[in-house]
Amino acid sequence: MNGTPLDTLLKSLCHRLQRRAFLKSGASGLAQTFLLTQLPIASRRLTQTSMNAGQNVEIRKGDLRGCFSILSRKSTVVRNACVRIETESGSFSTHDTRFTLVDKSNDDSFQLQFVDSHRVCDITIHGHVLSSGCAILDVDVINPSSSQLRVLAIEPLRALEEAGGSFSFWEKTSDIKLLTDSWERCYGDAGIRSLSVDAPVRSAWDVHLFDTRNRTNCNLSYFQIPSGKLSFHLKRQSNGEAADLTVRSDTHAGTHGVALGPNETFSAGEIMIRFTDGSVFDALESYAELIATRNNIPRPALLPVGWVDWYFAKGLTTEKDILENLDFLARELKDFGLEYVQLDSGWQLGIETSPPPHNVIAGGPWIPNSKFPHGMQWYAEQIKERGLKPGIWVRPFQMVDGATERREHPGWFNKKGQMDFSNPEVLERVRTLFRQLVNDWGYEYIKYDFPSYDLFDAWGPSLFESHWAHADPQTQTITGIQVYRNALEAIRTSAPNTPLLACNSVMPSTLGLANVFRIGDDVGDWNRTFTYGVRSVGARYYTNGVYWTNDPDCLLVREPFTIDQARMWASLVVLSGGVVFISERLHELPPERLDIIKKAMPVYRNPGKGYAFGRPMDLLENDPPEVWNLEVRKRFGKWNVVGLFNWSDQPRIKVLDLKSLGSESKTPFAVYDFWEERYLGIVENSVEVNLKKLSCALLAIHPTTNHPQFLSSNRHITQGGIDLDDIWWDDGAAKLSGVSKVVKGYHHLITIRVPESFVPSMYEGCEKAPSADGRILLLRIYSEATGVMKWSVKFMSGH
Numbered sequence: 001m002n003g004t005p006l007d008t009l010l011k012s013l014c015h016r017l018q019r020r021a022f023l024k025s026g027a028s029g030l031a032q033t034f035l036l037t038q039l040p041i042a043s044r045r046l047t048q049t050s051m052n053a054g055q056n057v058e059i060r061k062g063d064l065r066g067c068f069s070i071l072s073r074k075s076t077v078v079r080n081a082c083v084r085i086e087t088e089s090g091s092f093s094t095h096d097t098r099f100t101l102v103d104k105s106n107d108d109s110f111q112l113q114f115v116d117s118h119r120v121c122d123i124t125i126h127g128h129v130l131s132s133g134c135a136i137l138d139v140d141v142i143n144p145s146s147s148q149l150r151v152l153a154i155e156p157l158r159a160l161e162e163a164g165g166s167f168s169f170w171e172k173t174s175d176i177k178l179l180t181d182s183w184e185r186c187y188g189d190a191g192i193r194s195l196s197v198d199a200p201v202r203s204a205w206d207v208h209l210f211d212t213r214n215r216t217n218c219n220l221s222y223f224q225i226p227s228g229k230l231s232f233h234l235k236r237q238s239n240g241e242a243a244d245l246t247v248r249s250d251t252h253a254g255t256h257g258v259a260l261g262p263n264e265t266f267s268a269g270e271i272m273i274r275f276t277d278g279s280v281f282d283a284l285e286s287y288a289e290l291i292a293t294r295n296n297i298p299r300p301a302l303l304p305v306g307w308v309d310w311y312f313a314k315g316l317t318t319e320k321d322i323l324e325n326l327d328f329l330a331r332e333l334k335d336f337g338l339e340y341v342q343l344d345s346g347w348q349l350g351i352e353t354s355p356p357p358h359n360v361i362a363g364g365p366w367i368p369n370s371k372f373p374h375g376m377q378w379y380a381e382q383i384k385e386r387g388l389k390p391g392i393w394v395r396p397f398q399m400v401d402g403a404t405e406r407r408e409h410p411g412w413f414n415k416k417g418q419m420d421f422s423n424p425e426v427l428e429r430v431r432t433l434f435r436q437l438v439n440d441w442g443y444e445y446i447k448y449d450f451p452s453y454d455l456f457d458a459w460g461p462s463l464f465e466s467h468w469a470h471a472d473p474q475t476q477t478i479t480g481i482q483v484y485r486n487a488l489e490a491i492r493t494s495a496p497n498t499p500l501l502a503c504n505s506v507m508p509s510t511l512g513l514a515n516v517f518r519i520g521d522d523v524g525d526w527n528r529t530f531t532y533g534v535r536s537v538g539a540r541y542y543t544n545g546v547y548w549t550n551d552p553d554c555l556l557v558r559e560p561f562t563i564d565q566a567r568m569w570a571s572l573v574v575l576s577g578g579v580v581f582i583s584e585r586l587h588e589l590p591p592e593r594l595d596i597i598k599k600a601m602p603v604y605r606n607p608g609k610g611y612a613f614g615r616p617m618d619l620l621e622n623d624p625p626e627v628w629n630l631e632v633r634k635r636f637g638k639w640n641v642v643g644l645f646n647w648s649d650q651p652r653i654k655v656l657d658l659k660s661l662g663s664e665s666k667t668p669f670a671v672y673d674f675w676e677e678r679y680l681g682i683v684e685n686s687v688e689v690n691l692k693k694l695s696c697a698l699l700a701i702h703p704t705t706n707h708p709q710f711l712s713s714n715r716h717i718t719q720g721g722i723d724l725d726d727i728w729w730d731d732g733a734a735k736l737s738g739v740s741k742v743v744k745g746y747h748h749l750i751t752i753r754v755p756e757s758f759v760p761s762m763y764e765g766c767e768k769a770p771s772a773d774g775r776i777l778l779l780r781i782y783s784e785a786t787g788v789m790k791w792s793v794k795f796m797s798g799h
Helices: 005-019 029-043 280-294 319-336 376-385 404-408 424-440 451-456 460-464 480-494 526-539 563-576 591-599
Strands: 057-061 068-072 075-087 090-093 099-103 110-116 122-130 134-142 149-159 176-180 192-194 201-204 206-211 216-222 229-236 243-250 256-260 265-267 271-277 305-308 340-343 389-394 445-448 500-502 516-518 549-551 580-582 627-634 637-646 652-657 669-673 678-683 686-691 695-703 709-713 724-730 735-742 748-753 758-764 767-769 776-781 787-797
Touching: 057 110, 057 122, 057 134, 075 122, 075 271, 134 149, 149 271, 176 201, 201 206, 201 460, 206 229, 206 280, 216 280, 256 265, 271 280, 305 319, 305 389, 319 340, 319 376, 319 591, 340 376, 340 445, 376 389, 389 424, 424 445, 424 480, 451 480, 480 500, 526 563, 563 591, 563 627, 563 637, 563 695, 637 652, 637 686, 669 686, 669 709, 678 686, 686 695, 695 709, 709 724, 709 735, 735 748, 758 767, 776 787
Parallel strands: 305 340, 305 580, 340 389, 389 445, 445 500, 500 516, 516 549
Antiparallel strands: 057 068, 068 075, 075 090, 075 149, 099 110, 110 122, 122 134, 134 265, 134 271, 149 243, 149 256, 176 192, 176 206, 201 229, 206 216, 216 271, 229 243, 627 637, 637 695, 652 686, 669 678, 669 695, 709 748, 724 735, 735 787, 748 776, 758 787, 767 776
């Protein structure tokens, strides 16, 4: 392999990783091992392209002093970008005359060195390109002086109109859409935006641009897990043909800049500019796969289904609540796929020792309060005895006033009891907590909460500013973001085989360290569920099943939700493939609302390669999307389950263009409405549905056959995806046969479309149920035991 471009890339990556200041500082040995061993391995799966002109993407020196440009297909996309460094002693740009430029670029890499005549801050720009249409940039800041240098921020790419720079990959008349992202959970701030002169756009961690007219796309993002708080700022320039672009990495360590000693180097981390052709879905899904590959993130296997007490108890849980619901879960929902029972905030001592209202989210000490007299190990055992798996909530980086640790170790905490993530003793205390939860108490699922807030002391969009809970953390030679990742690594290694749900967690810093990730803020009433739940699902859909399993938050079905709102929320959660966690007093639910829960379990995921869940088909047109399409792929066939959503408070007519589903079938389609239990007939090009206010239609769409065919089942929202194991038609015997997974005591209904020339005559393993539509045969399957049942219907000619 010596001498190949890939070998050069790997050597360059290893060399740069070993040079970074955070690997020379107080970062944990685990973090060093992870970065030095895992990242080069991931890089072996990426193909480098020569830097020679004529390739798809090029990086070259710009027309102006100290600048560089990026080309795609020989057209300049980023023109005359510079690098800007903010330090506590001043700000510097690579086009400043104080720098001497040394060009070390060659056919395989791009490298510009800027030597500071003032001996304050040297800068090196590294670049290479990948065959997947990516330009990769990394900026090193070197301290050439004999004193400490404090770096507040690095802007590895700054292309502004006022300085002769620009960013554009679109035509002037194109309609450009942007998908923005959030720092941690979405607070209604992530979604589709337009780019105009009067409306600047800013996005955390990544931003995705789409030229809808020409079907060209651009991903702007971190490439490796970033070492600073990375943000993207865009504004359309005055001529409308291009935009200002600034990429900024906040490198604070507390309220100060990260500290570099004499001759030390700090890297901003690789950022990516990637160009693709095709659909928005191809652009986003392949982007997520690329990031996962670069950072060696394994595909998540866990798709948990469970129950949690938070939304009906809000910290006031009692032992009676837990045991009543536990018995109901074991009796009524376990066979439908529910596995986990999670005790949320409310069990810890701080609930009773801290004043309201914030006592309901109090942190440690992690001692059960008086409402849990048997101790937490006992509750885990009770859950296991019923054949379920115990889970528990913790806020690991905060302790309430009066906690023993706050008296004995005041240096660990700020005035709010938030712990200093950079302190090795704090990390060991957190490791001890997670070992206790798993090894001593026996919990098999852990939700950890508030790490982002306890690091920054701020929420969501406010993190575009510099917020820090600890003004002077113990370790200041690595950034707060690097400290954060080290802390999550401490959690992961102390519970290596335990599923972890990260709530209020920083996006890329959590990659590879959590099984489930909360994508939005807490749901609740309908307005809150819509703003923080519904709107987060489309904006983050492409991360699901690639980085982790998305958690859109709990499935609520009780009043004041209308029955239609409950069905909408359940349909969206299932179609998008999010985790299903229920938070209800189950024995108080009416049967029709409990049945919604049953139809949402378990999570459906398509087998094989490629994206495994539903897609928001109108992502670029509607916020939130109104059309979700899940192609159910089974070994015996496939069909579409389409959710049409009316998020407005007025009735609407929704027309679905069947060509938009991407089906290759040239035959007409049979359509069935799941919630209305109604056959809509055979259609060719489109289907029209009347939607009440705040309601949805859930359509199963099958290419028609000339014999009786399966259309739907009432067991699950996927209408056969979970429960139908096999189905086949025997033309010679005129018999339709199937194999279904059944749940004891549940009346399974299977919907069959029967062409006019067929009449059902004999049933095995099923019985005919009443049907109001003569074109539809309803089959009922009932069993006293959960398992698999075979069934069949024999037909005779109707002529």
